[in-house]
Amino acid sequence: MRPSGRQTDEMRSVSIETNVTRHAEGSCLIKMGETHVLCTASLESRVPPFLRNTGLGWVTAEYGMLPRATHTRMRREAAQGKQSGRTQEIQRLIGRSLRAGVDRSALGERQITVDCDVIQADGGTRCAAITGGWVALRLAVNKLLKAGDIVSDPLIDPVSAISCGIYAGQPVLDLDYPEDSEAGVDGNFVMTGSGKLIEIQMSAEGSTFSRDQMNQLMDLAEKGVAELTAAQLAAVK
C-alpha cells in the first residue's frame, strides 16, 4: 500500500555517522532513508542577553536546506534576504525540543548552537534534524565533560522525533516525500528516550481527524522513537 512497500509501522532505515566534520565540537550525518541531514554542534562562550549572569546555559538551533536538496531547485534563502516562515518555525521547534532534554544549570553559562543542514530531502527533515541534532549535542557535551569544563552531565534523556500521518486512510509511521505530499493529516512527535512527550504537532490541511486516529498515531510514534533512541545510543557509544 505504501509507495516504498514498507509496513504501516515500519520506519525507513536509519544511519547515523558521527564526527563527519573536523571543526565542530560535535557532528553527525543522519540518514533516514533518502533524507540526509548534516548536524553540527558549536560551543560558544556567549549566551543570549537574558541569561547573562544567571549561571544557566542555552541550546539553540538553526536549520537550512541546500538549494538542490529537493526535486526542483529552491531559491537560496541567503539570496532572498530572509528565512522563510517554514524555516523559522522548524528551527524554533528543534531548539525547543533539544532544550527539553537539557539541565541548563548543569550546562553552565555557555551556549551550544546546533546547525541542521539538509543535504538531501525526502520528507521528515525536521524530525531527522532533531534526532541527529541530539547526537551532535551529545558529542559536544562529551567534550566538555572530558575536558572537565562541566562536572555533571546536563543531558537528562535522549531526544528524538518521528513523523506520523494518515496516508490513504491508514495511520503510517515515518512518511517519506511521496506520502507526505499526499497525506491529509500528518504531524511530528518529539519524545524522550524514556517515552515522555516533549512536543506534538498534528496538522490537517483540507481535512480533519478523530481522537481515535490521534491515539493510533501516538502508538506508532512511541514505536518509532524507541527505535531512534536505540540508534542514537549506538552512534554515540
Added chain:
Amino acid sequence: MRPSGRQTDEMRSVSIETNVTRHAEGSCLIKMGETHVLCTASLESRVPPFLRNTGLGWVTAEYGMLPRATHTRMRREAAQGKQSGRTQEIQRLIGRSLRAGVDRSALGERQITVDCDVIQADGGTRCAAITGGWVALRLAVNKLLKAGDIVSDPLIDPVSAISCGIYAGQPVLDLDYPEDSEAGVDGNFVMTGSGKLIEIQMSAEGSTFSRDQMNQLMDLAEKGVAELTAAQLAAVK
C-alpha cells in the same frame, strides 16, 4: 489555585461583537477575557499563482500585535523590517486552520484574507484569532451567498481553537498570561464545531508530559471548543 480564581475547566468569558468596521466584508472584535482581537475578512478577486485557472479558492491569514498590546511596549514589526518567526508561525496556523473548514471548490477562484490584529493581549491570542477569524470569514461568505456570487455554502463546519496546559501540576483550560508564562507544558487545539480535530500543538519547554496528561488536556479542549462553537453561532445568527 488559578490566579484568576477560575475552575480548571473554566474558560474566560467570551464576547464576539460583529460588524465592527465599515470597510471589511466581514469583521468582529473577539474578547476572551482581557485578550481582545480584531478580525477582518477581506474578499479579493486574485488568488495565489498556483491556483490560477483551477476553480479553487484560497483562505489565508495575517496576524499582528499593536505595539502596546502587551505589558511592556514591543517594537513595531513594520519598523523592524520583518515579521518575527513567532508571527509567521501563528499566521500560518490561522490560515491552515480556517482552510480545514472550507470547501475551496464551492468558494470558487477567489481569495479571502483574514487579518487578526491583537488590540490587547492576555494569553491565548492565536486561539482567539482563529475563533474570531472564523466569524469574520462566515460573515464575508454570507455576503457572497446573499449576492449570489456563490451558490452553495463553502463553510463546512465552524472552526475554533482553545489553549490548554499544565499549570501548577494541573491540566487547565484557556490559559491567561500569568498562567501561560508559568506553565511548563501548554498547547493549542483547533477543532471543528462537530468535534473533529484540525490541529494540535503541544509543547513543553524545559519539561515533559505523559500520554495520560495529553488525554486530560484533550478532554478540556473538547469542552472549550463546544462552548466556543456556541458563541460563534450565536454571534453570526
Added chain:
Amino acid sequence: MRPSGRQTDEMRSVSIETNVTRHAEGSCLIKMGETHVLCTASLESRVPPFLRNTGLGWVTAEYGMLPRATHTRMRREAAQGKQSGRTQEIQRLIGRSLRAGVDRSALGERQITVDCDVIQADGGTRCAAITGGWVALRLAVNKLLKAGDIVSDPLIDPVSAISCGIYAGQPVLDLDYPEDSEAGVDGNFVMTGSGKLIEIQMSAEGSTFSRDQMNQLMDLAEKGVAELTAAQLAAVK
C-alpha cells in the same frame, strides 16, 4: 455641496474615549466621524543616545494602519519589510507636533512613545492621530505627576490638528475621504490650544492656490482647533 452635507466650516463629530487599553500608561480611541484611531502612550526609561545625561526627555510617535482600515485591503507593512515613505512622514510629523507642546526639561530624562494605529480610515488620520495622541500623552503624564516622579507639569499647552482644503472651489474644514481624494489643494494645521501655530503643511497636487485662499484656510483651521481643544480638555478632565 459637500458629500456629507456638512457646512464648509463644519467639522465631523468628535468623540474621544479614554483608557481603552489596560497596559498603556495613557490611551484613547479618537473618532473623527468614520476615522477611528487608537492612541497609546508608553512610558520608557531609556532615551535616544543623543539625550543621555542631558536631563532632557523625549516624546516620539509611531503610526500604522490596520490592513483593512481602508476601502480595499492594503498590504501589511510588516509583511512588506518596510514602512512606506508616507508612514514615516506622518509619524515624524506627529512626534514633532507633540514635542512642540512639551517642556522636555520638566519631563526629565525619560521617553514617552505615542503609538497611533488607525482602526478605520475616512480621511484625516494624521490629524486625528495628533489630537488623540496628545490625550494619551496627557494621561500618561498625569500618572507621572500623581506618582511624584515629576514635579512640574511638562505639558505647556494642548496640541491638536485639523485638515483643510479646497474642495469644488470652496475652502472647507476637516476633509473626509471622498473630499480628500477630489481636492486639488489640501493640508494640515497643527496648533496649540492657545491658538499658536506649530506646523503647516499645505500641498497642491496638479494645481495651485493663492495667498487669499491660504488665509481662508487658516481661518477655518483656527475654528477647528478651538473645537478640538475643547474636546481634548473634556476628555482628560
Added chain:
Amino acid sequence: MRPSGRQTDEMRSVSIETNVTRHAEGSCLIKMGETHVLCTASLESRVPPFLRNTGLGWVTAEYGMLPRATHTRMRREAAQGKQSGRTQEIQRLIGRSLRAGVDRSALGERQITVDCDVIQADGGTRCAAITGGWVALRLAVNKLLKAGDIVSDPLIDPVSAISCGIYAGQPVLDLDYPEDSEAGVDGNFVMTGSGKLIEIQMSAEGSTFSRDQMNQLMDLAEKGVAELTAAQLAAVK
C-alpha cells in the same frame, strides 16, 4: 545679525550651470551659496502602472546626499539598506512640486525622473533641488519639443522653492546651515513663477509661531521666488 552678514531679506548668491553631464537629457548644477546640488532629468518610456493607457505622463524625483556633503560624514544610505524617512519625505516633496507645474496630458505617456544629488550641503538642499530640478526638467522637455516628440509645451509655469524661518527672533530669507540649526521655526515655500502657491511646509520644533509671523515669512518667500524664477529663466535661455 545673520552669521553671514546678509540682510534679513537677502538670498545667498545663486548660480545655475546647465548641461553639466553628458548622458542626461537635461541637467544642471545649482549653487545656493555653499549648497551645491546636481540635478539630472532622465526621460523614460515606461510610466507607473496606474497610468498605463491613460495618455498621461509622470514626473517623479529622487534625492540623495553624498556621504561627505556634510560637516561630518554620514552613513551611505545604500550601505544602510534603506532610505531614511527624511530622504523619502524630501523626494516626495520634489516630485509633487514639479508635477504641479506640468500639464501631464501634453507630456504624453512618458516619465521624466529628476535626480537631485547633494554634492555639498549648507542648508536649504530641498529648495535648491526643486529650483534646479525644474531647470533640468525644462531642458529635457526642450529636447522632446525640438525632436517633435511632443507638440505643445507641457511646462505651464516655472517652479522654484525657498526656505524662510525665524532666526534670533527675526523672519529671515534663505537660511544657511548655521541659521537652520538654530532656528526654532523654519519652512519651505514652493511657488510658481507667476506667484501662485504650490506647497507650504512650516514647522516649529520646541517652539511655536503666530499668524503675523507667518505672513512676514510669506512676504519674504515671494521676494525670494521672484529672484529664483529670474535665475531659472536666465539659465535655460
Added chain:
Amino acid sequence: MRPSGRQTDEMRSVSIETNVTRHAEGSCLIKMGETHVLCTASLESRVPPFLRNTGLGWVTAEYGMLPRATHTRMRREAAQGKQSGRTQEIQRLIGRSLRAGVDRSALGERQITVDCDVIQADGGTRCAAITGGWVALRLAVNKLLKAGDIVSDPLIDPVSAISCGIYAGQPVLDLDYPEDSEAGVDGNFVMTGSGKLIEIQMSAEGSTFSRDQMNQLMDLAEKGVAELTAAQLAAVK
C-alpha cells in the same frame, strides 16, 4: 617550510566523488585536502530576461558556506538577511569562469545553475568550487546530450582553478588556511584544460609583489591546473 610539509609546488590531494545527491542533474563532492565542497548542477528551463528569444543559454553559480564549515562558527547568511560582499564576489567569479568554457549557442535557451556549498573549509574554497562546479556541469550536460535535448557538446574545454601565493617569502601552490591567513600576497588562477587563461586575481594586503614573482606564480598555477584537469577528466569518465 610549509606547515603541511608539502613542497612549494605540491598540491593537496584531490578527490572528486560524483553523483552524490539524487535530485541534481549533476553533482560531485570535491575534496582538496581538508576543503570539502558539494557542487550540484540544476537544469532550469527559464533563462534571465536579457536572453529570452535569443537562442543562447546561461550558466550561473551560487556559493555558500555552512555555518560551521570554519574554525569558529560564522553567522548564517540567511539569518543575517543578506549575502556578504565576499560571497557575492565569489559566486560571480565562479559563474564567469564556468561560462568561459561554454558555447552558449550550443547549450540552447536554458539555464544551468551550479550551487557550490562548502561543507568544510581549509583555504581555497572558491578554487575547489570552480573545479568541482565544472564536473557537476559536465555531468548535467551529459544528461542533456544523452537525452538528445542538445546535439553538439557545449562544453569546449574543462575549467579549473588553483590558488597561489607568497608564503614566508616563497611562491607556493595551493595554499591551505594556515598559509592563506599568513600570506601577504595570494591569488587565484582560473584556466582551461588546454592551458589558456580565463581569470587572474592577484591581491596583496599590506604588501606588494614584483613582476618576477608574478611569473613564478603563473608557473605554479599552470602545473596545478594540469593536475586538476586530469582529476576532472578521470572523475567524469
Added chain:
Amino acid sequence: MRPSGRQTDEMRSVSIETNVTRHAEGSCLIKMGETHVLCTASLESRVPPFLRNTGLGWVTAEYGMLPRATHTRMRREAAQGKQSGRTQEIQRLIGRSLRAGVDRSALGERQITVDCDVIQADGGTRCAAITGGWVALRLAVNKLLKAGDIVSDPLIDPVSAISCGIYAGQPVLDLDYPEDSEAGVDGNFVMTGSGKLIEIQMSAEGSTFSRDQMNQLMDLAEKGVAELTAAQLAAVK
C-alpha cells in the same frame, strides 16, 4: 582602430582637481576622459572593532554611482535597499589597494574613509576611483601631519590603477566604455608609484587569453601607471 582614435598604448587625458568640497579633509575630482569621479577622504576617530587598542589605523573605501552617470538611468542603490555585488566588489578593491600603500602603525589608531562617487561614467571608474582616492587620502594625511597629529608620514608610495584589455584582437591601454563593452578580455592593474604590483584582476567573459597577451597587458599597465603617478604628484604638490 580604437573608437576614440587613440594609440593602443595611449591613455585618455587625465585631470585631477583638488579641494573641490569644503567639508572633507581631502578631496579631488578626477577625470579620465569622460569618466568623472569625486573622491573625498574623511577622517574619523573610531576604528573597526578588531583594531581597538592595537595602535593601528585603517583605511576603507565606499563606492557609488549617481543614477544618471550612465547612458541609461540605473536604479538608485539606496532605493533598492542594497548595494549590488559589483559595488561591493569594487569598494573592497579600492580599500585593499589604498591600504597596500599605508603604514598603518604610522597612521595611528584612526580611520580614513575614502568615498568615490561616479558623477559621469565612460569606463574605468574603479581605476579612476583608486587613483583619485589616493590623492584625497594624501591631502587628508597632509592635514594630520601639518597639525602634528601624526609625526611620520604613513603613506609609503603612491597607489594608482589602470585598466587594460584586448580589444579587436589588440592589447590596449585604458579602455573607455565603447571598448570595454566589446572587449572579450579586460582587467585592472593596481600598482605603486615605484612600479610594484598590488592587485591584478584579469577576466575573460566568453573568451580566454594567453600568457603572452598577459605580458603585453602588463607592459601597457606599467606605462599607464607611470603617467598616473606623475599626475597624482603634480596634483598634490
